[in-house]
Amino acid sequence: MSAIPSDGSRLSAFALETSRLSASIPIRAPAPGRLMHAVHSALAQPGHDEQIVAGRIVLTPDGRPIRSIITGRRHQVTGSYASRKAGQGLVFESMNEHDFYQECEVDPRVIDYRAQPFRFEFVLEGQVRRYIPDCVRLLECGSIEVVEIKGCSRQLQEPDYAAKLERTKEICGLLGWRFSVVLAEQIRSPAVRRRNVLLIQQDRLAAFDERHVYLARKAIDEAGGEALFAEAAAAIEGPPRGEAILRALMVARVVEIELERPLCAESRVRLHHPQGRRDA
Structure with missing residues (x-):
């Protein structure tokens, strides 16, 4: 397998080759699994577990979380949200993630979404780094959106973490995907809309x-x-x-x-x- 590229021009060459495939992403694939069908279609060799795209994207076979989340040893809220859209339970590591899943469930623009379905691997400042998105979703316009969910903007200010998010955003851009950071206040406001989402x-x-x-x-x-x-x-x-x-x-x-x-x-x-x- 090719080495993970560290040169910016090589990153672009890898990603642009696969982004041409993203225009044909079907948005009416059999449910559940529309998101992962779209992800595979967007990458260079659909059906493989590892794709070389500005580094590497490692997928799970069925779109389930790529890492184990509920261990019983965490000092934070964890659980599973039963999603009709995803057709499976989606694990969460915080109430912010749980509440974001509720938003995705009700938002008609969201066709499918998954919790931590793959990880990015890339070179950053000479070291191989890994990033697992909190959520990835397929929008009805055909776009794939990679989402990082945080409690507040202060959590984004750590330089190393910010650099990792910026590189992930760059790779998503080369693939024709969206990258978004969603804060807790965005999920829960306005209050009237949030109450309606909870009811629905x-x-x-x-x-x-x-x-x-x-x-x-x-x-x-x-x-x-x-x-x-x-x-x-x-x-x-x-x-x-x-x-x-x-x-x-x-x-x-x-x-x-x-x-x-x-x-x-x-x-x-x-x-x-x-x-x-x-x-x-």
Whole structure:
């Protein structure tokens, strides 16, 4: 296997060769696993466990965390979040990560996401360094986004850590991927939206079938493209089950419930149209 390059021009040459493949990333691959399908498609040799791209990206076979997280020896919050979108439990190492998963679960722009599904290996100041992103997600526009989650901006000021994030951002840019740092205050504000996210994600695993999807679509269409939450829920099934199904349909990216005002019977519900499309 080729040595990990340390020269900037060689980094560019490796990454640009693979970034040409990223334009063909399918966003409707069978779920679960859309994210990892897109990651493999974006890299030079899909299906391999290790890819030489400005260093190396080491993948897990099924998108599960690349390192063991829950050991029973940590003095911090750890656990697993059952995700409908990912089709599996996603481990977290902090409540910030847990809360970010809730955001991803409800955000209709997010198709799929994973906790720590791979690691970057690269040369930084003459040493081989490793970086494992907290979360990687596939957006409906086709972009892959690598996300680092932190409690506050002070945690980003340590020089070595900042340099490692900057190199990771550079590699993501060469691949045509996004790199984002998300702080706790961004996850939890505005407060009204955060409360709505909490309410909706609580019903993320509610069971529904094609009949429920049809009834929701019919109710929204008959209301002129935007229905009241109570009306749409009643059309699906009587409360409280109809309300739970409607919230689950937002997680499934079938409908969008307004998040800017407190969720109530008068909240507006419309069909979700990916990337701004308005064709049903």
